[in-house]
Amino acid sequence: MSSLQQRKILLGVTGGIAAYKAAEFLRLMQKAGAEVRVVMTPSAREFVQPLTFQALSGHRVYTDIFDGAADSAMDHIELARWCDLLVVAPASADFIGKLRAGYADNLLLTLCLASKQPVAVAPAMNQQMYANPATADNIAGLQRNGVFVWGPDAGEQACGDVGPGRMLEPEHLLRQVVELFAPGSLSGRRLLLTAGPTREPIDPVRYISNRSSGKMGYAIAEAAQRAGAEVCLVSGPVALPPPAGVQLVAVESASEMYDAVMTRAAAQDIFIACAAVSDYRVRDAAEHKIKKNAESLTLELVRNRDILAAASALADRPFCVGFAAETRDVEEYARDKLERKQLDMIAANRVGNGSGFEADVNQLDVLWADGGARIEQASKAEVARRLIDLVAERYTRALSTTEDSNER
Numbered sequence: 001m002s003s004l005q006q007r008k009i010l011l012g013v014t015g016g017i018a019a020y021k022a023a024e025f026l027r028l029m030q031k032a033g034a035e036v037r038v039v040m041t042p043s044a045r046e047f048v049q050p051l052t053f054q055a056l057s058g059h060r061v062y063t064d065i066f067d068g069a070a071d072s073a074m075d076h077i078e079l080a081r082w083c084d085l086l087v088v089a090p091a092s093a094d095f096i097g098k099l100r101a102g103y104a105d106n107l108l109l110t111l112c113l114a115s116k117q118p119v120a121v122a123p124a125m126n127q128q129m130y131a132n133p134a135t136a137d138n139i140a141g142l143q144r145n146g147v148f149v150w151g152p153d154a155g156e157q158a159c160g161d162v163g164p165g166r167m168l169e170p171e172h173l174l175r176q177v178v179e180l181f182a183p184g185s186l187s188g189r190r191l192l193l194t195a196g197p198t199r200e201p202i203d204p205v206r207y208i209s210n211r212s213s214g215k216m217g218y219a220i221a222e223a224a225q226r227a228g229a230e231v232c233l234v235s236g237p238v239a240l241p242p243p244a245g246v247q248l249v250a251v252e253s254a255s256e257m258y259d260a261v262m263t264r265a266a267a268q269d270i271f272i273a274c275a276a277v278s279d280y281r282v283r284d285a286a287e288h289k290i291k292k293n294a295e296s297l298t299l300e301l302v303r304n305r306d307i308l309a310a311a312s313a314l315a316d317r318p319f320c321v322g323f324a325a326e327t328r329d330v331e332e333y334a335r336d337k338l339e340r341k342q343l344d345m346i347a348a349n350r351v352g353n354g355s356g357f358e359a360d361v362n363q364l365d366v367l368w369a370d371g372g373a374r375i376e377q378a379s380k381a382e383v384a385r386r387l388i389d390l391v392a393e394r395y396t397r398a399l400s401t402t403e404d405s406n407e408r
């Protein structure tokens with residue numbers, strides 16, 4: 001693979017047991033054609049000798065904020081200008097916190113602050129440190145600032161714990177770098193997406209909702225944006241930051257989601273409905289908090305309009321992709337929705353076995369009129385990436401079929 005030909009990559013290494021894997025990551029990037037230079041933090045040097053990276057990269061390793069200018073042409077600002085991408089792997093919790101806060105007390109942090117190029121971090125830390133709200137907050141803050149966060153993976157850790165916090169494997173990191181530079185399969189396309197749950201008010205303080213966390217939809221938004229699409233994400237209430245570069249339209253109820261989609265759908269190339277929209281709403285939501293005087297309470301529910309079916313019925317309709325979460329007879333129910341709502345594709349979730357609502361993993365049977373493909377269980381980020389590949393392929397095919405029949 002020479003997909004990184006002519007790319008200049010600055011690899012930052014921070015202190016952590018995963019630092020030894022950075023050597024393999026460096027080698028893979030070089031094999032793919034990139035020129036790589038390495039910057040190490042002081043604590044990274046406790047884990048791996050700079051000489052290792054010097055031998056592999058063929059260049060001196062930058063470690064000290066004050067030694068660059070003395071050395072030669074490359075002071076730290078020049079290094080920041082030199083690269084096309086600055087990727088920090090592994091990125092420790094300490095480094096992530098400092099980067100988020102804008103510290104510049106070592107060379108790598110200074111370079112991140114001074115760089116106009118994309119910055120990516122591959123978190124690696126103990127699972128408890130990763131689960132700490134301060135870390136979650138720092139990672140969300142970095143994402144809001146446009147920093148790419150790759151990983152972490154879950155699994156067995158060097159300390160013996162099991163859980164999320166492992167650095168992504170070097171092959172996986174390489175794929176992320178290649179994707180970042182690849183001309184996207186959805187380049188120049190406009191993509192509208194719904195995600196998360198909706199909330200249907202009962203009174204001013206209570207509502208009907210469901211377990212959708214938004215993780216699947218937000219992962220699709222990120223994958224589509226990486227594939228070059230201009231993404232507009234219409235989202236119900238979730239606790240996730242929108243991916244960098246994605247336009248967020250925040251809504252609460254199904255009716256608000258309907259309006260947000262229908263005012264935009266005709267101008268889009270692709271519409272993906274990943275939201276778990278409440279099928280019903282309370283007919284007359286109370287104006288004031290309902291008092292618990294009565295022994296029983298009856299709520300009358302009325303059907304919500306189907307957003308996906310309405311977008312699909314537009315004269316100037318986008319390419320429409322639906323979702324279906326099913327616990328049984330997955331293909332049968334999904335095919336029924338595909339036909340009834342006149343969709344181009346449907347992604348059927350096999351809910352259960354740890355997949356689907358709220359989970360970090362998912363598996364999909366993606367169906368279209370005369371075929372289908374399975375996406376095996378993987379992280380939602382990986383599932384989203386594969387789904388976007390399929391959407392791009394089917395969309396391009398549909399487009400060329402339409403152009404052919406217009407020419408005839």
Ligand code: PMT
Nearest residue numbers: 212213214215216273275277306307308322323325357358
């Ligand atoms: O958010 P996560 O926790 O990550 O979970 C992801 C998910 C399980 C919610 C997601 O992957 C998923 O499957 N979403 C669809 C849930 C569902 O079962 O939808 P449905 O069968 O009620 O609706 C079918 C399709 O019509 C969906 O594309 C839905 O967005 C759409 N729909 C439904 C009702 C309605 N009023 N308007 C709609 O657009």
